[in-house]
Amino acid sequence: MTNIQDILAGDRLSLSRILSQIENDTSEGRSALGELFPHTGQAHLIGITGAPGTGKSTLVNQIAYHYRHSEGEGEPKKVAIVAVDPTSPFTGGAVLGDRIRMQSLSSDKGVFIRSMATRGSLGGLANATAGIVQAFDAAGFEIILIETVGAGQAEIDIAHLAHTTIVTEAPGLGDDIQAIKAGILEIADILVVNKADRSGVESTERALLNMLKLAHPVKRIFSHHSRPATNSPQPSENDSPIWIPPVLRTVATEGAGVPELLDAIAKHRAYLQETGELELRERARLEAELDNRLQNTLVDRWRDTLKSGQYEKMLDELVARQITPYQAVQTLLNGGKLK
Numbered sequence: 001m002t003n004i005q006d007i008l009a010g011d012r013l014s015l016s017r018i019l020s021q022i023e024n025d026t027s028e029g030r031s032a033l034g035e036l037f038p039h040t041g042q043a044h045l046i047g048i049t050g051a052p053g054t055g056k057s058t059l060v061n062q063i064a065y066h067y068r069h070s071e072g073e074g075e076p077k078k079v080a081i082v083a084v085d086p087t088s089p090f091t092g093g094a095v096l097g098d099r100i101r102m103q104s105l106s107s108d109k110g111v112f113i114r115s116m117a118t119r120g121s122l123g124g125l126a127n128a129t130a131g132i133v134q135a136f137d138a139a140g141f142e143i144i145l146i147e148t149v150g151a152g153q154a155e156i157d158i159a160h161l162a163h164t165t166i167v168t169e170a171p172g173l174g175d176d177i178q179a180i181k182a183g184i185l186e187i188a189d190i191l192v193v194n195k196a197d198r199s200g201v202e203s204t205e206r207a208l209l210n211m212l213k214l215a216h217p218v219k220r221i222f223s224h225h226s227r228p229a230t231n232s233p234q235p236s237e238n239d240s241p242i243w244i245p246p247v248l249r250t251v252a253t254e255g256a257g258v259p260e261l262l263d264a265i266a267k268h269r270a271y272l273q274e275t276g277e278l279e280l281r282e283r284a285r286l287e288a289e290l291d292n293r294l295q296n297t298l299v300d301r302w303r304d305t306l307k308s309g310q311y312e313k314m315l316d317e318l319v320a321r322q323i324t325p326y327q328a329v330q331t332l333l334n335g336g337k338l339k
């Protein structure tokens, strides 16, 4: 059995073991989460999402490295990294890009890297990720970086886990920057144009700024124009500060721009705290998890009550246009009889 005290005390082996139990949603994992949960709520959760290949993993490694090595008061922060559905091996690019730094990460006891496989339902992945993040939080990791790929519902769900969401872009991924659609821009607290060593940075930056103007209310646009663009909270007309997502440049392979990125993260956290938004996000986050788990549990329970083939039969009838989707739902919920 897991010794919860060992995990709370930061024992890596116990933590690693329980992460697998949580990921597989076993009863041991569930009961451990039950004991760990009261110890959560301390970590700053940072989501990093963006199109494939924009350099998220490399950037995440650099962010972790800088949290471990930047000069600051006190001990360096403990950092956990959760890579959700990495399409390329997590450290692949980064190890090639910056061998020495990343070696120092993998031997650093203050860093824990966990890759998650995509399996099961969307909701399942979001729940498993939420559980993993809670375990890291309870184990005393102060910074938790969550990397997801793309702009699908899974990323949006997982982004809702985070306090600060960073969306990455890279020049040359086509003028079809629409790849990051308005949906993903809405969740962005910080926009990063990575691979700033490549040509086309300016046009990518410009495209992002234009999309920001479209995505944000008039008041924000006004404020954007009337003040120098900074990433600090800015007073709006009614004097409650508003956050304008800054657009930053990085070269993740070299670490350029990463200190400024850490700065923007700190400013965003301060903004969340000062405005009370942190509590609101915390509440929304837990509500999303509650909702998600409730839906999954209800649907699972209900599926268990279906006779085998009943669902498929209903789908066949639906495809054959014999019933409507609404009728199909009614029928399934009514034990197979059309009301």
Ligand SMILES: Nc1nc2c(ncn2[C@@H]2O[C@H](COP(=O)(O)OP(=O)(O)OP(=O)(O)O)[C@@H](O)[C@H]2O)c(=O)[nH]1
Pocket (backbone or CB within 6 Å): 051, 052, 053, 054, 055, 056, 057, 058, 059, 086, 087, 088, 092, 093, 094, 096, 097, 149, 194, 195, 196, 197, 198, 250, 251, 252, 253, 254
């Ligand atoms: N020139 C340049 N290359 C970079 C930069 N950042 C990352 N790369 C390279 O881009 C490639 C992809 O980097 P990753 O960090 O794996 O990108 P990712 O977004 O995590 O990729 P997926 O997880 O597969 O979506 C690797 O070869 C990196 O070395 C950068 O700032 N400049």
Ligand SMILES: [Mg+2]
Pocket (backbone or CB within 6 Å): 056, 057, 058, 086, 087, 088, 090, 147
């Ligand atoms: Mg990656």
